[in-house]
Amino acid sequence: MSDSALLCPSAQPHVPGAAVHGVVDSATGRIAYLEARVPVTPELLASTSPMLPTQVLRVSAPCQEESCAHFANSTCTLGERLVSILPASEQTIVRCAIRVSCRWFHEQGKAACLRCDLIVTDEYTRNTALDSVATPPLAR
Amino acid sequence: MSIKASELPELIAAAVKKAVAEKQITDEQLLALAHRPITIGLIAQPELTAAKSGATITEGERVPFPLRTMGYRLVGLDELRNTAALKAEEE
Numbered sequence: 001m002s003d004s005a006l007l008c009p010s011a012q013p014h015v016p017g018a019a020v021h022g023v024v025d026s027a028t029g030r031i032a033y034l035e036a037r038v039p040v041t042p043e044l045l046a047s048t049s050p051m052l053p054t055q056v057l058r059v060s061a062p063c064q065e066e067s068c069a070h071f072a073n074s075t076c077t078l079g080e081r082l083v084s085i086l087p088a089s090e091q092t093i094v095r096c097a098i099r100v101s102c103r104w105f106h107e108q109g110k111a112a113c114l115r116c117d118l119i120v121t122d123e124y125t126r127n128t129a130l131d132s133v134a135t136p137p138l139a140r
Numbered sequence: 141m142s143i144k145a146s147e148l149p150e151l152i153a154a155a156v157k158k159a160v161a162e163k164q165i166t167d168e169q170l171l172a173l174a175h176r177p178i179t180i181g182l183i184a185q186p187e188l189t190a191a192k193s194g195a196t197i198t199e200g201e202r203v204p205f206p207l208r209t210m211g212y213r214l215v216g217l218d219e220l221r222n223t224a225a226l227k228a229e230e231e
């Protein structure tokens with residue numbers, strides 16, 4: 001698969017081609033994955049009010065590469081930090097609708113999948129480890 | 141466990157209900173949401189650089205509004221979400 005076809009697994013819903021592939025499980029606070037991607041619609045986004053859609057949904061969209069603060073040296077540094085900073089949350093990987101085209105999986109492999117359900121795209125709660133993962137190279 | 145698309149509305153409602161109950165959203169955050177149409181969207185880097193006033197944003201500064209974006213993020217998006225800076229610019 002060419003890099004240009006890869007999906008960002010933690011995208012913003014306004015990015016063209018965005019679709020939902022996960023939702024925060026209210027029981028665990030972790031991501032539950034959909035069998036198939038669900039296209040983003042205004043109605044779907046409005047259903048998360050007053051929360052941001054990205055506080056509730058995991059959205060995937062074509063990787064924006066150089067337009068994203070996390071992209072450096074042809075790599076998603078967010079995926080790198082995810083694997084290097086956070087401990088695995090799962091022992092086995094679960095079914096995911098975007099794995100075959102996921103940039104994090106493409107670059108970090110199974111290690112990214114074992115931590116992916118910890119990632120809520122936008123959060124207000126404080127957590128030092130997650131803050132470190134979220135901080136892109138240019139902000140360091 | 142994979143979930144079906146038809147289950148999504150119920151799961152969203154449950155997640156939002158829990159988040160609101162846990163006060164994960166505050167008045168300050170609601171104010172930020174009101175500014176969100178201003179703060180998001182593709183912004184070419186030169187324009188973004190111009191928008192980052194040295195008077196309000198300094199390199200490495202932690203903005204007071206603690207939104208953590210774990211994903212696609214344009215350079216300076218957090219700074220643009222700084223509602224205090226936005227209000228100051230409007231005034």
